[in-house]
Amino acid sequence: QPTAMAEPLSIEDFGSACSLNAAEVDMMPEEPERYNEKCGVFGVFNVNQAAHTCYYGMVGLQHRGQEGGGMVSGFWSPEADKPSNGDFSLHRGIGLVTDVFTPKDLDSLKGTCSIGHTRYSTAGGKTQLEGFQPFSVKYRLGNLALAHNGNLSNFLELRTFFEQHGVLMQTTVDSELFLHLISHSKRRSQLDQIFDAMSQAEGAFSCIVMTDNFMVAVRDPNGFRPLCLGKLPGRGPGGTDGYCVASETCALDLCKATYVRDVEPGEMVIINKNTVESGTFTSLKLPSKFGVSQCIFEYVYFARPDSRIFGDYVTKVRRDHGRQLAREHPVPKVGDGELPPVVIPVPDSAAHATLGFVEESIALGNPCQQDLGFFRNPYVGRSFIAPSQEHRDLKVRCKFNPMTHVCQDRVVVLLDDSIVRGTTAKQLIGLVLQAGAKEVHFRVASPPVTDPCFYGMDFPTKSELFFNVHNGDLESMAKWLGVKSIGYLSAQGLVGSTEKSSGNTKGFCTACFTGNYPIPLSEASAEEMQAEKAAGLAENMFAKR
Numbered sequence: 001q002p003t004a005m006a007e008p009l010s011i012e013d014f015g016s017a018c019s020l021n022a023a024e025v026d027m028m029p030e031e032p033e034r035y036n037e038k039c040g041v042f043g044v045f046n047v048n049q050a051a052h053t054c055y056y057g058m059v060g061l062q063h064r065g066q067e068g069g070g071m072v073s074g075f076w077s078p079e080a081d082k083p084s085n086g087d088f089s090l091h092r093g094i095g096l097v098t099d100v101f102t103p104k105d106l107d108s109l110k111g112t113c114s115i116g117h118t119r120y121s122t123a124g125g126k127t128q129l130e131g132f133q134p135f136s137v138k139y140r141l142g143n144l145a146l147a148h149n150g151n152l153s154n155f156l157e158l159r160t161f162f163e164q165h166g167v168l169m170q171t172t173v174d175s176e177l178f179l180h181l182i183s184h185s186k187r188r189s190q191l192d193q194i195f196d197a198m199s200q201a202e203g204a205f206s207c208i209v210m211t212d213n214f215m216v217a218v219r220d221p222n223g224f225r226p227l228c229l230g231k232l233p234g235r236g237p238g239g240t241d242g243y244c245v246a247s248e249t250c251a252l253d254l255c256k257a258t259y260v261r262d263v264e265p266g267e268m269v270i271i272n273k274n275t276v277e278s279g280t281f282t283s284l285k286l287p288s289k290f291g292v293s294q295c296i297f298e299y300v301y302f303a304r305p306d307s308r309i310f311g312d313y314v315t316k317v318r319r320d321h322g323r324q325l326a327r328e329h330p331v332p333k334v335g336d337g338e339l340p341p342v343v344i345p346v347p348d349s350a351a352h353a354t355l356g357f358v359e360e361s362i363a364l365g366n367p368c369q370q371d372l373g374f375f376r377n378p379y380v381g382r383s384f385i386a387p388s389q390e391h392r393d394l395k396v397r398c399k400f401n402p403m404t405h406v407c408q409d410r411v412v413v414l415l416d417d418s419i420v421r422g423t424t425a426k427q428l429i430g431l432v433l434q435a436g437a438k439e440v441h442f443r444v445a446s447p448p449v450t451d452p453c454f455y456g457m458d459f460p461t462k463s464e465l466f467f468n469v470h471n472g473d474l475e476s477m478a479k480w481l482g483v484k485s486i487g488y489l490s491a492q493g494l495v496g497s498t499e500k501s502s503g504n505t506k507g508f509c510t511a512c513f514t515g516n517y518p519i520p521l522s523e524a525s526a527e528e529m530q531a532e533k534a535a536g537l538a539e540n541m542f543a544k545r
Helices: 011-018 022-026 050-060 103-108 155-164 176-183 190-200 249-254 273-278 297-302 314-328 351-363 395-399 423-434 474-481 491-502 523-535
Strands: 039-045 068-074 089-094 113-119 135-139 142-149 206-211 215-219 228-232 242-246 258-262 267-271 282-285 342-345 374-376 400-402 411-416 439-444 485-488
Touching: 039 050, 039 142, 039 206, 039 215, 050 068, 050 103, 050 113, 050 242, 050 249, 068 142, 089 103, 113 142, 113 206, 135 176, 142 176, 155 176, 176 190, 190 206, 190 215, 190 267, 215 242, 228 249, 242 249, 242 267, 249 258, 297 314, 297 491, 314 351, 314 491, 342 351, 351 411, 395 400, 395 423, 400 423, 411 423, 423 439, 423 474, 474 485
Parallel strands: 342 411, 411 439, 439 485
Antiparallel strands: 039 113, 039 242, 068 089, 068 113, 135 142, 142 206, 206 215, 215 267, 228 242, 228 258, 267 282, 374 400
């Protein structure tokens, strides 16, 4: 192992140190440190220039989806069951929120209510604009718009039912099924139709539905995805209060909204004239079949660290994950007279777990130091072009440059929040060794990912997951990565530290770590979803990580 970098590495030396063959390098994503998040939803009700407020809420949720975005706006009518004037306005596009919407676009989206959606597709086509949300339609009871975050586990049964009854499906997106469930409901009122539709859906869904007279925020009975309510004091017509709904509280902060509370699992909150006049929400309860199972991976990776979800701040919970990891897999011992191990996080999501890991290690009498081991180049984005094999070898090096003075002649503990395929981890470990580290130990602040997710996370197929490729052999994994040891946080430790930190004991989904799926999935649905994953692997950045 090299102990210094006396002169620049050649292309050949770089490829050799990282030990990746051409096929592995070809599988590297354009942004190797990023997962594919699910989606973000944001809604605004009774707010002047609602589209402008919704825009900033969507910017705050950009981390949950970068493929595209959309927004629907309109004027709500205070008279129940009376349509508002005109149709809803819709604008959708491919790219980041700041690229999709110009000032002219926002000015054209007139109205006092609006819903927005930042997209990362986990079901349906990735580049078909007609599949981008929100969806907006007009049917016999007026205007209807919907934004959905999650995946329906009974989508195959629902889609088959509608197709057999002659319904023309406009997209391959499971979210479209909500519109058909609403429009085909036998209930008389629009609110009852929406409740009827949500009661028939199974799986993960945090939805915002906008009508001519009210807005609905609904969270599936399992509570897989987060959803919260906010207040915008004095931002409505005539100085009345406005209200908003968001996937995460970080979006409320950007809009200067006051956090009110979370939407509870299985709760359908109605925001209407009564809300504006009294400041209170009306809520209905969806029937529950399978209990509560909130997605614990939201705490591990997906949610922004400054957000508050499932009852507590993400950064606090991640730090406790790191503390538990330090108890289960302490830092390695070093010889007398040697500097203590240096613990460095994989940028950027592992930073908070690393803080807890180091704090607890020191408290347990295991000396170590925390430092930043990489400079992350913010100017190399998705458009990075790698026209040849030589340039492809330098992809990660263009993204990350190791801090030689931090790593040189030190025992390094590299800490990541999770590992799915291990390709990027292998590259980063190679860079740390090139920077002169004596040895590298790898710690992961979550259990091994062993099973795919059918509730909205974009994982590769089961056979391609890093832990399964090595048949759960930690020694084999460590050897492939090029580290002296590897340690995962246990599933029990993850759940226990999460419940203790957040105070939330309602229940968490750990299916991707344990294979215990809280909602039964038909064999046909599971096979179809896995087939779609395999067919779309080239577009799946999560699969490449």
